[in-house]
Structures are given as C-alpha cells and as structure tokens.
Amino acid sequence: MKHNLLTYVMIAAGVTSFVACSNDDDNSNPSVKPYTVPTTYSFNNASYTTSTQRVKMAIELDAYLKLANAGATVVPLDQAKVTNMWANSGNPFADASLNTSGKSLREVTSDADLYKAYADSVVRYNIATPAAPGVGGLVPRGANKIIVGPRGLEYGQSFVKGIMGGLYFKEAVRILGSVKTVAARDTTAAQKLWDEAFGYLAVPANYDSSLAYPNTDPNRPLLWGGYLAERGKSIQAGGIIFGAFLKGRAAIGGYDTKVRDEQVDIILAKWEQLAAAAALNYVTAPTASSAIGNFGTQLHALSEGQGFIAALKYRANNNKLSPANFATLSAIINKDFYVLLNQPGFTDLVTAQTILKTAYGL
Amino acid sequence: MKKISLVAFLVVALATVFYACSKSDGGDDGPGTGQGFDKSAMLASYADNLIIPGYTALQQQLANLKTASDAFLAAPSEGTRATLKQAYTAAHLQYERVAAFQFGPAESALLDLFVNFSGGLDYNFNTSGELTGFSVDSNKIEQNITAGGYTFTNMVRSSFYSQGFPALNYLYFGPNAIDKLNADPVKRKQYINDVLARFKALVDKVAGDWPAYRAGFIANTKTDVGSPIGSMINQFAYQMDLLKGPRIGWPFGKQSNGIVFASKTEAYFAGISGALAVENITSLKKIYTNNGNGKGMSDYLVALGKQSLNTDVLAQFDLVIARLQAIPDPLSASLTGNAAAVEAAYKEIQKLLTLLKTDVPSATGVQITFMDNDGD
Numbered sequence: 085m086k087h088n089l090l091t092y093v094m095i096a097a098g099v100t101s102f103v104a105c106s107n108d109d110d111n112s113n114p115s116v117k118p119y120t121v122p123t124t125y126s127f128n129n130a131s132y133t134t135s136t137q138r139v140k141m142a143i144e145l146d147a148y149l150k151l152a153n154a155g156a157t158v159v160p161l162d163q164a165k166v167t168n169m170w171a172n173s174g175n176p177f178a179d180a181s182l183n184t185s186g187k188s189l190r191e192v193t194s195d196a197d198l199y200k201a202y203a204d205s206v207v208r209y210n211i212a213t214p215a216a217p218g219v220g221g222l223v224p225r226g227a228n229k230i231i232v233g234p235r236g237l238e239y240g241q242s243f244v245k246g247i248m249g250g251l252y253f254k255e256a257v258r259i260l261g262s263v264k265t266v267a268a269r270d271t272t273a274a275q276k277l278w279d280e281a282f283g284y285l286a287v288p289a290n291y292d293s294s295l296a297y298p299n300t301d302p303n304r305p306l307l308w309g310g311y312l313a314e315r316g317k318s319i320q321a322g323g324i325i326f327g328a329f330l331k332g333r334a335a336i337g338g339y340d341t342k343v344r345d346e347q348v349d350i351i352l353a354k355w356e357q358l359a360a361a362a363a364l365n366y367v368t369a370p371t372a373s374s375a376i377g378n379f380g381t382q383l384h385a386l387s388e389g390q391g392f393i394a395a396l397k398y399r400a401n402n403n404k405l406s407p408a409n410f411a412t413l414s415a416i417i418n419k420d421f422y423v424l425l426n427q428p429g430f431t432d433l434v435t436a437q438t439i440l441k442t443a444y445g446l
Numbered sequence: 447m448k449k450i451s452l453v454a455f456l457v458v459a460l461a462t463v464f465y466a467c468s469k470s471d472g473g474d475d476g477p478g479t480g481q482g483f484d485k486s487a488m489l490a491s492y493a494d495n496l497i498i499p500g501y502t503a504l505q506q507q508l509a510n511l512k513t514a515s516d517a518f519l520a521a522p523s524e525g526t527r528a529t530l531k532q533a534y535t536a537a538h539l540q541y542e543r544v545a546a547f548q549f550g551p552a553e554s555a556l557l558d559l560f561v562n563f564s565g566g567l568d569y570n571f572n573t574s575g576e577l578t579g580f581s582v583d584s585n586k587i588e589q590n591i592t593a594g595g596y597t598f599t600n601m602v603r604s605s606f607y608s609q610g611f612p613a614l615n616y617l618y619f620g621p622n623a624i625d626k627l628n629a630d631p632v633k634r635k636q637y638i639n640d641v642l643a644r645f646k647a648l649v650d651k652v653a654g655d656w657p658a659y660r661a662g663f664i665a666n667t668k669t670d671v672g673s674p675i676g677s678m679i680n681q682f683a684y685q686m687d688l689l690k691g692p693r694i695g696w697p698f699g700k701q702s703n704g705i706v707f708a709s710k711t712e713a714y715f716a717g718i719s720g721a722l723a724v725e726n727i728t729s730l731k732k733i734y735t736n737n738g739n740g741k742g743m744s745d746y747l748v749a750l751g752k753q754s755l756n757t758d759v760l761a762q763f764d765l766v767i768a769r770l771q772a773i774p775d776p777l778s779a780s781l782t783g784n785a786a787a788v789e790a791a792y793k794e795i796q797k798l799l800t801l802l803k804t805d806v807p808s809a810t811g812v813q814i815t816f817m818d819n820d821g822d
Contacts, residue, residue: 156573224574227701317813318670373548373559374684374816377603378566426601 113268119338121331125282125289129275130333135283137185138192138251139306144177145169145189146244149203152210153228153240163207170200193251194398202243206231209239215379217422225380236379236421238387245391248307252284253355254398260348261400268339275336281351282329285309293322308355315362319446324354352400360405360444363392367417368437371430382425390417393436405443413439483749484741485667489674491741493660496733500544501653507537508646515642518618519635522627530618535718538562538611542725546685546733549677550663551655555648560598561610562712564692567817571710572702579692579710580719582616583607591630591637598644611713613641619715669811678733678743679812683803685730687816690795693723694770698781698788708778717776724770731763743806752809759806762798769794 148169152159168176172188190196205220209231213221220233230238259281266274286309293312297304305312312322332347366389369375370382393413396405405413416424416432424432440446514533518526541562548558558564565579577583586608590596598609606612617623617638627634669675689695697707711719736742747756769791773780781788807814 224570226568227570227573369815372816373553373556374566375568376556376559376566376601377563377606378568381566381568428599 113341114339116340116342117338119334119340121334123330125291125326125330125333127275127279127333127337129272130279130282130289131276132279132283134185134187135255135280136286137182137187138189139284139286140179141169141172141177141182141187141189142244142247142251143306144179144182145203146240149206149240149243152206152231153225155228156224158210158212158222161207161210163204166203166207167200170203189247189251192255193247194254195246195250199243199246199250202239202246205233205239206243209233217420223380223383225378225384230380230384232383232387232421235419236383236386236425237390238384241384241387242391242394244307245388246394248311249359249391249395249398252286252308253359253395256281256284256355257352257398257400260352263336264345264348268341271336271339274344275333278329278333278336282333285312285325285329285355287312287322287326291322291326293320293326308358311358311362315365316358319354319357319361321354321358321361325351325358328354353404356396356399356404357444357446359392359395359399360440361446363389363396363413364437364440364444364446365389366392367433367440370425371433376425379425383421386417386421386424389436393417405439409439409443412436483746485675485746486664488736488741488743488746489664489667490660491736491739492678492733493656493663495737495739497544497547498653498656498660500540500547501649501656504537504540504544504649505646505653507533507540508642508649511537512642512646515618515638519627519631519638522624524624527618527624531716534614534618534716535721538713538716538718538722539725541611542722543729543732545726546678546681546730548681548684549674550659551652554655555651556601557648557652559601559606560648561645563603563606563610563612564688564712565603565710567687567691570701571696571707572705577603577607579696579707580612580712580714581607581710582612582620582714584616584620587613587616587637591633594633596637596640598640609641610645614638614645615713615715617641619717621715623715671813671815675743675746675810676812676815679802679807679810680814680816682730682734682743682806683799683814684816685726686795686799686802689723689727690792690799693719693726694777694788694795695792697778698785698792700792706781708781711776711778711781714778717778719777720770720773720775720780723777724767727763727766727770731760731767734759734763747806747809750809755801755805755809759798759801762794762801766791766794766798 145166148165149161152161164174165176168174170188171190172183172185175183177183190200193199209215209220211221213219215221215223215232215236217236218234221231222229223232223238231240232238259277263274263277263281266277286306288303288305291305291309296313297310304310312325316322328347328350332344332351335341335343335347366385369385375381375385396410396413399405413436416436419432424430427433511530511533514526514530518530520526544552545558545562552558563580565577565581569578571578583604586604590608596608598605617634663674666673667675669679691701692710693712695701697710699706708714712722713719734742735744744756744760747753747759769787773784773787773791777788803814806812
C-alpha cells in the first residue's frame, strides 16, 4: 500500500517534470529540489582548469618581474620574456601545461595595454639609478629593492594588483552576472560558469579560512585567495566568499535560482569590499610613523593601493561606491606619490581613507 | 521503508545545509574576551598614571633643557656643557619613558619621527648608506645653518635626521661643537633655538591633545587595528624591534656580517646610548605591568587565562634589563670592547621580541600591523 502510494507520487512528479520540460515559456523551470551544500568545492563535474592556468601564468610572470627586486644591485630582465609570458607565445612558462593551454593573460584582461605597460616599465626602470622625485629607478627596501617610475609608482605592484582587478575580479563579476541569466534547468551551463568564476578566487577546493597557509604550501591560496586572509580577516572575507561559492554551486544543482542569485550578490559584494579593505590598508600604512621616511615601504604600499583602487573600477554596481567617490579616489592615487607622502597631515590620503571607510563600512 | 529512508535523507540533507551555512563564516574569529576584566579602567589608568604625566614631565624636562642650553649658548665652554649634558640626558631619558605611546596624539604629530628618528625597520645598515638607524645628517644640518630658510616639516629622512635629539646631540656634543659655536655663533645658535622651539611645539601639541583624546581612548576597549589596546600591543612589539635593530643589534653588526656601526647608536655624541636602551626597556616593562597597579596589560593577559605566558614575559623583561645594564656606556665602545656582553643582551632581546610580537598579540587577538607582512 505504502509502496503504491509512493509510486503514484513519483509517477505524478515525473509527469509534472515532463510537462514542465516540454513547455517553453518563462514559468517552465523545474521546482527546487533538496540539495546538499558540501564543505569543500568537491562537486562531481567541477572544472576550472582555464582559470587556474591564468592564475598560474600571473604567478610566474609576477615571480619573473620580482627577480629584479633581489639584492641591492641590478638583476637584468628580458623584455621579450615579459611579452611572451603576457601573450603566452614561445613557450615562456616553466609549467609546460601553461604553454600548451591555448590561453593567455592578455586575451581576457580589461585595460590590457595599460597593465602590459606597467609590466614593461619594470624592465625599463630596472637600471642602476637611485630613484628620486622625477627620476625612476631603484629604491632600497630592506636588503632588497623595488623599481619605481619618476612618480614613485612601483610598476611590478601596479601590474600584479592591476590584473587582479582587470582580469580576475572583472571576470568574476562578468561571469557571475551572466550566471544570473541562465535558466534554472540549464544546470550544466550555470555550473560551468560558476566553476570558472570560482577558479579566479584561486583557493584550494578544501579551503579553510582558519588556516595560515605557508608560502611553501603548493596548495596555498594565490592572488585574491591569499588576500582573503591577508587583508580580509576582519571582514570574514574567506569564510563568506568561499561559503557562498559552495552554497551557490549546490543551489544550481537544486534548481534553486533564488539562492544561487543571492550567493552571486554575496560573493561580489564581499569581493569588492575585500578590494576596498586592501586599498584602505595600503593608503593608510604609508602614513604611519613606522613607515614614514622609508620610501621603499611607503611607495610599495601606495603602489599596491593604486592597484586595488583600480580594481574597484570593475565593481558590479555603484551601490557602495558612487562614481564621484571613485573618481576622487582615482585622482588621488594617480598623483605623484612623493607629493602625497610629503603633504602635512597626508590630506589626500586621509580623504581616500575616509571615502573607503564610509563607502564600505570598514 | 523507502518512505522512511527518503525522509531520513531529507533530514540529513537539510542538516547538512544548515551545518554548512553555520560553518561558512567560521575560521575568522578572535580569541576570548577576558570577561570580568575592566579594560576601560586599565586604559584610564594608563592615561592618568603613565601617559599624560609622562608628556607633562617631558615638557618640564624640555624647559630645563632650554634653560641649560641658553646658559651654554651664552658662554660655550666645557663647564656650561657639563650642566647642559645633565639636562639633555634627563630629557632624552624622559623621552624613552613615553616612546611607546606613539599612537593617538603622538602619532598625529609624528612625534617619534621628528624628535628621535630611529631610521625605521626597513633600512639596511649594510646596503642603504649613511642615513640609517639613529644617524645624524650633519651635512644637512650644516647646510641649513649656512643657508638659513630651512623647514622642519618635510617628511623625508634628511629632515628627521636634522632636528630633534639627533640635531641637538650633534650640535651640543659633536666633534668640535664648542669651537664651531664660537666661530659662527649667530646662525648656529639660531638653529639650535629653532630646533628646541620645534621640539617644544611638538611635545606641547601632544601633551595638549591628550586630555581631549582621553575619553575616546578609555571608551574603546576593542582590540582591532587602531584600537588603544591594539596600538599598545603593537608598540610593545615595535619597541622590541627597535631594540633588536637600530638600538642594539644593527650597530652591533647583526645586519652586516659583524661589521660594527658604532656611530649609529642612539645619541652617539652624548655617549648615553646604553642608559637610553636600559630606560627604554625598563619603561616598557613598567608600561606592560602599568607599574604593577593591577590594571596593566599583564593583568589583562592573566584575565585571558594566559598566566604562564605573562610569567614568561615578566621574567624575560627582567633578564633583558639585567643584560643591558651589564653593558658599560658608551655603548659605541662596548660594541667592540665588550662584545660578549652585547651578544648576551641581544640573545635575550630576541626571546622577549618573540614573546611580545607573537605570543602576546595572539593571546590578545591583536594584529601586528607595523610591518608590511605581504611577503611581496
């Protein structure tokens, strides 16, 4: 008797879903079914190789540019190598799977010419000239050095933080935005997009925001993933973004577009806030007495800040940061750094701090 | 049967969803809050017993220094300079007692940079040239004196190294200081007086700002970045880093494969670097315990259940103080003449640094923010 009842229910359900699937109008999506949110990103068909490859490419290019920072004397860099790593031509990567990936950093980066020019400028100013206001060259930083332009911008930082915004964050915004337009029944398409966006966060599938990953750990979070802990602890960025990626991915499988779309909003809001928190840190740190007088420390921080402020250009909407406030931030961080650092009371940097704190509740 | 298992499955699934959600923002929490300990009373006690009186005392010592300086400048001689040196030493020792209060009003005024620049923690003695550590930019000072029209507000190293204690130390006690004063009295005396006036204005500003700042200071009992407790614990670590680096370790050659930089000791020309280091660390212990009045950071640690850590910290403070006291002044001479004593002190400083920069911040949930910890 019980079996029979269940059978009827199942048949009825099957009929319903058959009817639903054969219907093409907007109310045609299947109803939500129960789904489980795992604690790791271990979904059966999860695949985000392309994203991971682009992260690895940036890591290799960044590491190459940073070779020049070692020691006190000039370490020559090869411009052709930089160009090849940017475009993935001529087998430039140590990881051979990147060379044959058919993917490149260049192809998906917004404002690509600008960021490429930053990378090229590292090579250009990698010369045995001490930097000074108006003169690009080397600035000591501890026992090593940084390479800056005539206005104090450390191009290696504006490059890598710049593409964190112009490539990975921008792509996540674009992709997750498009997930919202995918019909509930089209789970495979939505999952594929979702995975691609998740890959740009660059955390391991078993990410744990409570862990401190040593930088020797091959499984460690990279780029944005690293910043979840580095600048996002106080806003719980790691737990919230990773949790939302898990929940939204599971929701897709359950046809639960409402929860899916909520997770998109959570991820993008928190990711944007993370960029703002990092920017706030880097426009604040150079004004501390422990940093003042050390251009190596100050210019490095401001250059990171410049990159994170640039990332806000690619934000999903203006809900938090108004276009006018973004324009003010950009104008400040694109001034001559030596001027910013010699203002009594750091008026401009304090203005930037205030905008970031107010807009993002930091 | 199937129905039951279906229900069971749903329950498990829902429970999993619930569990996953509640877990998702975990991992970012700080440690316990030390309930029952009155953090506000601790902060009020710091403000009223150590910080505000410390700056008042510094104002007084600067007034005494001005009097002794006037007498010296009126008649530069070894005799007037001996009196001056007592006043200078008293002022510099008093500065060590407030050095660790470099937050709030002192940070707004950038007091430490403009009156006792340490060179920071990111400049390498071996590779970054002359202007590192507790140096003096004598070229800049002489240039300023000759050319006039100088400004003290530029936020670059040459500016920090040509005012405050570094400049006074050089102008009072540097090579041929008395002869130079007699040779070019007007401009040189003017410069000294301008340095003293600038010094006084900065300290007056900090001392004057504290009473109004106090209310917010004692009301904020959080431990996040920029909070009073967070700032104080950062300063414990920062002062230890200065001790390990510019005050003792780097002049001793710890950054330069043993090559000693004797002239980069604090107040080198006055020859009181050892006494200043002892005063600095003794004051730091006094701040840590709030002079043992039961309302100190040490008591807060105990309230957090970190009794044994606190015991270790106190014992290590005493060990560092004893080892530093065993180094005869001038420290600049002891770096080579008494290297074993310096090495012994350095070893203990490193241990105290670890306790104050790693264990205490972790026990109190404070993030150390003065270092660029990116690794990039």
